Amino acid sequence: MKLQQLHYVLAIVEHGNHLSAAAQALHTSQPGISRQLQLLEAELGFEIFSRSRNRIEGLTPPGELVVEIAKRIMSDVAAISALKADLAAADEGTLTIATTHTQANYVLPKVIGPFVADFPKVQVILKQGDPEGICALVDAGEADIAIGTDTLHSFPALISLPCFAMPRTVVAPAGHPVLDGEELTLARIARYPIITYDSRFSGHRKVRTAFERAGLEPKVVLSAIDAGVCKTYVKLGLGLAILAKITFDPEEDTGLRAIDADHLFESSTTYLKLRHNAYLRPYLLEFIRRFAPHLTPEVVRATLRERRQVSS
Known part of the structure; x- marks a missing residue:
């Protein structure tokens, strides 16, 4: 063979x-x-x-x-090749991140900016997609890590490291009746057209579930994979957007207002996913630590060791 x-x-x-x-x-x-x-x-x-x-x-x-x-064998072969390269240049190489639009636009800039400044010889490549697609890229060896919310389908070759929760907010045009100070409820939101994430994202599923449990059927007039697109159509008056709270910036989103809705909708969890048999370059471990401080190199390595022992 x-x-x-x-x-x-x-x-x-x-x-x-x-x-x-x-x-x-x-x-x-x-x-x-x-x-x-x-x-x-x-x-x-x-x-x-x-x-x-x-x-x-x-x-x-x-x-x-x-x-x-x-797939596992070829991934291990690639890891050996990466090890050879790392011994020659520990802080030089490529870091390919598969991620969703929300993470790429609203979370990662605060991490990637300082990281690139500290690791000028590391080329960062972003590949954007839905949660299933970005996991598939890592599974196929086309990306080092995936950063996004949970998926409907499982990826047995990947490990999932929880990073942080993403509570929700309702975004409306300034002056909209939903902003009048009355208690925000699902019933009040359901009176108006809704704009939310595409069905491939956990945000869509969690919003749907909340209304279904309350016996309500909201009128979803538009769905998109990008929170920025959703906010554009809120400005046009198409409806209210139910988005991750981190996507709203009062200074940037002029003409819009946001109301906390984490008491109405379950938060999504952002996960960092990587192959359980991946070789972790030093700068990759440092990037993970900067993205989620509780995921120290020791924690990540220990998680990988435990997974490998279970798989063996």
Whole structure:
């Protein structure tokens, strides 16, 4: 068995089970990949891919296990390569962060600015997406860490480190009736059109759950993945926005007002997620500590050790 063969298997999966696309991406020949795949299956004694008329249709059940293990192996190989680079330059390299729009716009600037100043030889790359998508990037080895809220689907290869809670606020145009000083309730909010996060985000689900438990059906007129977009449409008078409290700045959001609503809606939790078998570069550990001070290098390493012991 060769690492190259496992690399080919993962490439086939990543390219929709198309040998030709995998070969093109790897700058090799389709017959070459096909031959190596046949050799690997012959050595294992079972088929990794199911076929119909010599066309790959998908993974067999044993093949799914092979892919899962192959991902771990390739991740470990990448970690060894990273270790070699780190020994040569501990404070030099790339830090790829997969994160949501809320974190990228309202939380990370306060961390990344000073970090870049202190680590000028580290290139920071931000990849934005929804909570599921950013975890998938880390799972695939395309990002070092993911920063976002909880997901509907699990990612067994990742560990989740809770960072902080994100309470909610109701954002309204200045002079809106909901701002008249009367106690803020779900029933009062439900009188007006609602603007909130896209259904892929935990904020949307938690808002929906709160209204459902109260027996109310709010009129959601618009949803978006970016709090800034939501606030734009509040200014246009489309409705009230229910957003994370950190997204509202009284100085920046002129013409808008915000009311605390953490007593009405469950807070979301921001998590930092990384592969359980990842090699943690020194500057990555320092970034994590700056983002969530309670996640010291000792705490992160201990969490990884515990996870590896459970997995072994």
